[in-house]
Amino acid sequence: xxxxxxxxxxxxxxxxxxxxxxxxxxxxxxxxxxxxxxxxxxxxxxxxxxxxxxxxxxxxxxxxxxxxxxxxxxxxxxxxxxxxxxxxxxxxxxxxxxxxxxxxxxxxxxxxxxxxxxxxxxxxxxxxxxxxxxxxxxxxxxxxxxxxxxxxxxxxxxxxxxxxxxxxxxxxxxxxxxxxxxxxxxxxxxxxxxxxxxxxxxxxxxxxxxxxxxxxxxxxxxxxxxxxxxxxxxxxxxxxxxxxxxxxxxxxxxxxxxxxxxxxxxxxxxxxxxxxxxxxxxxxxxxxxxxxxxxxxxxxxxxxxxxxxxxxxxxxxxxxxxxxxxxxxxxxxxxxxxxxxxxxxxxxxxxxxxxxxxxxxxxxxxxxxxxxxxxxxxxxxxxxxxxxxxxxxxxxxxxxxxxxxxxxxxxxxxxxxxxxxxxxxxxxxxxxxxxxxxxxxxxxxxxxxxxxxxxxxxxxxxxxxxxxxxxxxxxxxxxxxxxxxxxxxxxxxxxxxxx
Amino acid sequence: xxxxxxxxxxxxxxxxxxxxxxxxxxxxxxxxxxxxxxxxx
Numbered sequence: 086x087x088x089x090x091x092x093x094x095x096x097x098x099x100x101x102x103x104x105x106x107x108x109x110x111x112x113x114x115x116x117x118x119x120x121x122x123x124x125x126x127x128x129x130x131x132x133x134x135x136x137x138x139x140x141x142x143x144x145x146x147x148x149x150x151x152x153x154x155x156x157x158x159x160x161x162x163x164x165x166x167x168x169x170x171x172x173x174x175x176x177x178x179x180x181x182x183x184x185x186x187x188x189x190x191x192x193x194x195x196x197x198x199x200x201x202x203x204x205x206x207x208x209x210x211x212x213x214x215x216x217x218x219x220x221x222x223x224x225x226x227x228x229x230x231x232x233x234x235x236x237x238x239x240x241x242x243x244x245x246x247x248x249x250x251x252x253x254x255x256x257x258x259x260x261x262x263x264x265x266x267x268x269x270x271x272x273x274x275x276x277x278x279x280x281x282x283x284x285x286x287x288x289x290x291x292x293x294x295x296x297x298x299x300x301x302x303x304x305x306x307x308x309x310x311x312x313x314x315x316x317x318x319x320x321x322x323x324x325x326x327x328x329x330x331x332x333x334x335x336x337x338x339x340x341x342x343x344x345x346x347x348x349x350x351x352x353x354x355x356x357x358x359x360x361x362x363x364x365x366x367x368x369x370x371x372x373x374x375x376x377x378x379x380x381x382x383x384x385x386x387x388x389x390x391x392x393x394x395x396x397x398x399x400x401x402x403x404x405x406x407x408x409x410x411x412x413x414x415x416x417x418x419x420x421x422x423x424x425x426x427x428x429x430x431x432x433x434x435x436x437x438x439x440x441x442x443x444x445x446x447x448x449x450x451x452x453x454x455x456x457x458x459x460x461x462x463x464x465x466x467x468x469x470x471x472x473x474x475x476x477x478x479x480x481x482x483x484x485x486x487x488x489x490x491x492x493x494x495x496x497x498x499x500x501x502x503x504x505x506x507x508x509x510x511x512x513x514x515x516x517x518x519x520x521x522x523x524x525x526x527x528x529x530x531x532x533x534x535x536x537x538x539x540x541x542x543x544x545x546x547x548x549x550x551x552x553x554x555x556x557x558x559x560x561x562x563x564x565x566x567x568x569x570x571x572x573x574x575x576x577x578x579x580x581x582x583x584x
Numbered sequence: 585x586x587x588x589x590x591x592x593x594x595x596x597x598x599x600x601x602x603x604x605x606x607x608x609x610x611x612x613x614x615x616x617x618x619x620x621x622x623x624x625x
Contacts, residue, residue, distance in 0.1 A: 138610065295589040366605065366606040370603040373599035
């Protein structure tokens with residue numbers, strides 16, 4: 086397909102999303118740091134729900150879940166769905182608790198500093214920035230790969246232009262710009278899914294998909310032979326689901342974007358409604374669809390790596406091109422992945438902007454900075470991060486999105502236990518938090534690199550990175566006599582004005 | 585364990601209907617809220 090279509094898509098959506106942010110910033114002029122990073126703390130539930138849903142729809146949710154469907158069969162998409170939903174059942178009570186206990190909090194690192202100390206907060210800051218950079222890289226790799234494979238646009242351009250667009254609209258209109266653009270992107274993703282899924286199921290037919298998958302199960306000569314392809318509780322899929330919990334825990338609980346949106350919501354009741362609808366109701370079926378319909382269809386057609394596909398990540402684009410006959414299918418698929426990457430990237434960059442604007446500049450750079458100077462710093466950092474992400478994404482060209490996702494669990498799961506414990510118990514000390522994070526990370530990485538069996542090293546590494554810190558935090562807290570005074574949080578006053 | 589054709593159809597079409605319900609629950613109030621925000625200012 087002509088690369089002209091790809092360039093037109095990039096140009097049209099650059100104008101649209103940057104244009105929306107210009108209109109939003111004129112309609113709702115930014116009144117200060119708090120307004121910039123929390124959109125005035127009065128956003129209604131539906132807008133937040135749309136934003137949370139699309140923020141959790143990554144390029145990986147579409148391509149990775151389809152890849153999981155191709156790899157694990159029907160259990161792939163289902164495991165992706167429940168595994169990646171579990172962290173939200175932890176996040177939702179945490180953010181409700183945080184809003185109640187610490188009403189003037191903006192970032193989770195502010196909470197950590199008050200609950201533990203500056204050292205622990207600095208560690209969380211590093212993990213928080215790391216998670217966001219990783220998530221952004223995953224989006225850029227996904228979008229770059231898609232634009233390159235579908236339109237022949239150089240990977241480097243496909244990976245870099247979207248994040249530049251996002252950086253411009255986030256720095257222009259802050260979190261509010263991200264939320265408004267998310268709603269537009271929510272409609273684009275939803276419409277494409279609503280049209281495409283019945284088209285695929287009607288064109289191929291459930292009977293044909295089923296018969297093809299039966300062949301995958303029973304025929305050892307089938308290129309995708311997998312005796313568990315029609316088993317929703319297959320052990321491979323279950324292992325993948327448990328790993329997804331670990332991977333997603335860090336990605337959700339350490340992503341400031343979700344805290345910013347929770348704090349931006351008008352009140353706690355709307356927060357609860359927005360997060361339940363955005364995640365359980367609207368997001369959860371997406372990986373089941375991508376794994377079952379996209380991945381399952383490809384499986385049933387006898388297509389696999391070396392026979393129609395260069396890599397398992399190509400399952401989703403393959404089926405869209407097959408159904409729509411190349412042109413329109415390619416454009417719709419690219420649009421879906423493009424929107425998924427942009428919305429996730431937008432949430433992340435808004436999060437990183439919040440972290441650096443509220444938590445970094447006044448503490449480490451300029452203690453007497455005005456709110457205007459602080460926001461300018463946040464905008465500059467947004468662009469610096471975007472450029473760093475582009476460079477790393479170019480270096481990671483051709484890497485598997487699924488493997489990148491699995492490895493990130495080991496890197497980011499370790500801090501989640503001390504974060505949760507810090508919210509719910511007064512007994513956990515800063516020392517316990519630090520030890521749990523260091524040992525969890527070390528154990529996970531050691532298992533991954535030392536265990537020679539590639540079929541289990543990622544699983545053991547992820548489980549250790551999550552479970553070991555949890556054990557240390559639980560045992561340490563039970564034996565500790567430390568008592569944190571939670572009332573201190575209610576009196577917290579940030580460096581910037583909160584209305 | 586191998587599911588039947590009916591069960592596969594239920595999973596695939598069920599996930600689709602579930603998704604549509606989620607989209608409707610967000611889309612209708614979102615349109616109202618955006619219209620309200622735009623015309624209120």
